[in-house]
Amino acid sequence: MPTEISRNPFNGPTNGHSSQFDTFVTEAMDYWQVPGLAIAVVDQMKISSRGYGVAQFEQDGMQDFVGNQSRQIVTPQTLFDCASMSKSFTAAAIALLVDDSAFPDIQWRTPVSKICEDFAYEDQAYTDQVSIEDILSHRSGMPGHDNSYIGIHASKPDTPRTVTQNLRNLPLSRPLRTEYQYCNMLYTSAAYLVEHLTQIGFGTYLSEKLWKPLGMEWTFSEVTSVPVNERVNLARPYQWVPTDPENFPGPSTGSYKGIPHEDMPEGIGAGSVFSSVDDMARWIRCLLHRTPPLPPSAHDELVKPRICENNDPLSPFLSPSFYAMGLGISYYHGYRIVRHDGLVNGSAGLMLFLPTQEWGLVMLANSTEGMHVQQEIAFHLIDQLLGIPQKQIFDWRQHSIHERAKYLKEMGVDFAYPELRDRKLDGNEVIPALENLAGTYGHPGYHTVEFKYGNWRLEADWSERSMKCMLYVKDHAYENWFVAELVDIITGDNCKLRCQFEVGEDGCGSRVGIALCEEIDELIWFDRLT
Numbered sequence: 038m039p040t041e042i043s044r045n046p047f048n049g050p051t052n053g054h055s056s057q058f059d060t061f062v063t064e065a066m067d068y069w070q071v072p073g074l075a076i077a078v079v080d081q082m083k084i085s086s087r088g089y090g091v092a093q094f095e096q097d098g099m100q101d102f103v104g105n106q107s108r109q110i111v112t113p114q115t116l117f118d119c120a121s122m123s124k125s126f127t128a129a130a131i132a133l134l135v136d137d138s139a140f141p142d143i144q145w146r147t148p149v150s151k152i153c154e155d156f157a158y159e160d161q162a163y164t165d166q167v168s169i170e171d172i173l174s175h176r177s178g179m180p181g182h183d184n185s186y187i188g189i190h191a192s193k194p195d196t197p198r199t200v201t202q203n204l205r206n207l208p209l210s211r212p213l214r215t216e217y218q219y220c221n222m223l224y225t226s227a228a229y230l231v232e233h234l235t236q237i238g239f240g241t242y243l244s245e246k247l248w249k250p251l252g253m254e255w256t257f258s259e260v261t262s263v264p265v266n267e268r269v270n271l272a273r274p275y276q277w278v279p280t281d282p283e284n285f286p287g288p289s290t291g292s293y294k295g296i297p298h299e300d301m302p303e304g305i306g307a308g309s310v311f312s313s314v315d316d317m318a319r320w321i322r323c324l325l326h327r328t329p330p331l332p333p334s335a336h337d338e339l340v341k342p343r344i345c346e347n348n349d350p351l352s353p354f355l356s357p358s359f360y361a362m363g364l365g366i367s368y369y370h371g372y373r374i375v376r377h378d379g380l381v382n383g384s385a386g387l388m389l390f391l392p393t394q395e396w397g398l399v400m401l402a403n404s405t406e407g408m409h410v411q412q413e414i415a416f417h418l419i420d421q422l423l424g425i426p427q428k429q430i431f432d433w434r435q436h437s438i439h440e441r442a443k444y445l446k447e448m449g450v451d452f453a454y455p456e457l458r459d460r461k462l463d464g465n466e467v468i469p470a471l472e473n474l475a476g477t478y479g480h481p482g483y484h485t486v487e488f489k490y491g492n493w494r495l496e497a498d499w500s501e502r503s504m505k506c507m508l509y510v511k512d513h514a515y516e517n518w519f520v521a522e523l524v525d526i527i528t529g530d531n532c533k534l535r536c537q538f539e540v541g542e543d544g545c546g547s548r549v550g551i552a553l554c555e556e557i558d559e560l561i562w563f564d565r566l567t
Contacts, residue, residue: 274383
């Protein structure tokens with residue numbers, strides 16, 4: 038039987054200074070170099086919470102609208118970016134509309150195009166069939182296309198409406214309802230659908246219908262909605278920059294790089310919610326105990342699996358995972374876990390609950406690497422809760438180290454061009470001159486890419502994109518194929534992509550194709566404009 042300590046780790050024994058659980062948490066934070074973390078546990082109806090580490094370092098040099106605050110420690114009321122955990126609110130907002138007699142045409146299987154004229158795909162058959170539950174369960178045939186949105190610094194920034202309107206210009210990759218493909222844009226479209234139908238701002242709708250009834254007074258639909266006098270409670274996102282990357286993860290020397298807070302209206306519905314663990318625990322408690330303001334039918338639908346998310350379990354004791362709507366479902370040692378993660382530059386979050394145990398957990402961190410800490414802590418607590426024998430305890434740290442190394446490898450040239458391993462170089466091959474490939478190219482869904490020649494390479498500035506980045510083309514692969522490098526301006530993370538130019542008789546580029554969407558086998562083709 039679970040003990041009081043196994044259900045609430047904050048009640049555990051101490052070593053005179055901190056509890057054994059506190060020691061476990063801080064060791065994991067030190068290993069992954071996570072500056073701050075907040076944790077809340079829901080045990081039946083009771084919420085217990087604690088903060089660890091630093092929300093913001095003193096004089097970190099950041100000068101965004103939040104301002105440069107003094108050093109702040111993490112508390113259960115510290116505000117973090119919830120990232121994709123926000124999707125559960127979007128799905129819940131739609132669930133309230135489905136239950137609302139004022140909107141009789143809004144049902145889970147209603148085609149979105151029937152109630153929103155801005156919604157259309159490139160294929161009319163899809164447009165006619167894609168339903169509300171399809172877009173909320175990532176099974177509509179539309180892949181991510183994350184590099185297609187335009188951010189707030191552009192002359193014509195995206196809005197939820199323009200993101201929705203642009204869907205018709207983006208290629209599909211799978212038949213309808215056959216495969217899980219995570220798509221942030223469709224959750225932004227769902228948020229726009231709420232606004233379109235109710236004529237109420239999405240944030241206002243969430244606040245009035247969900248957050249206020251639940252007593253969630255520290256939850257905001259976007260960072261700019263946080264009142265000025267409360268912005269001191271915002272956790273600053275950070276990236277750890279190790280002196281020697283070869284020695285990371287693990288105790289290492291280095292420094293934290295602050296990441297600015299920015300408004301992202303083009304991401305509302307998919308992310309952008311800011312909240313504290315205390316408030317998010319109230320949301321988990323609502324889902325766990327199936328309480329108002331959601332009706333019973335909404336609780337049923339939000340956790341009903343719609344499609345297999347991952348058929349490759351992370352551990353021997355974890356089932357394949359399934360996606361419902363704004364929440365994922367899996368089974369661990371036979372116990373059902375409902376969860377959703379959140380990840381964005383400098384922030385990580387995890388919320389989950391075990392219905393049969395009447396137990397839930399929320400964690401928020403101000404570091405991307407916080408996802409590894411949260412995974413370790415979550416299963417440490419779940420193993421204690423369920424009384425899992427030591428010989429069946431899975432090593433999540435080693436799993437994370439392996440997955441991180443695998444991810445970094447997949448960002449390299451060998452993954453982009455596996456055929457180069459066996460290809461013999463032809464010394465007589467004519468290589469197109471990069472300077473002749475410079476110019477502006479356009480795609481109806483991905484807008485424009487303007488390549489300028491300089492520093493012996495082609496350079497395109499995509500800093501106005503939502504995913505701020507630079508695009509470089511320098512290294513030749515073979516024939517008219519090159520290696521494109523997509524570099525995140527904020528973090529410096531980069532990945533290598535396949536890139537092909539079509540060259541005219543004059544030696545100048547007429548088209549360029551870039552592998553900007555991993556779910557699509559073909560390239561995204563831009564036609565030359567100038």
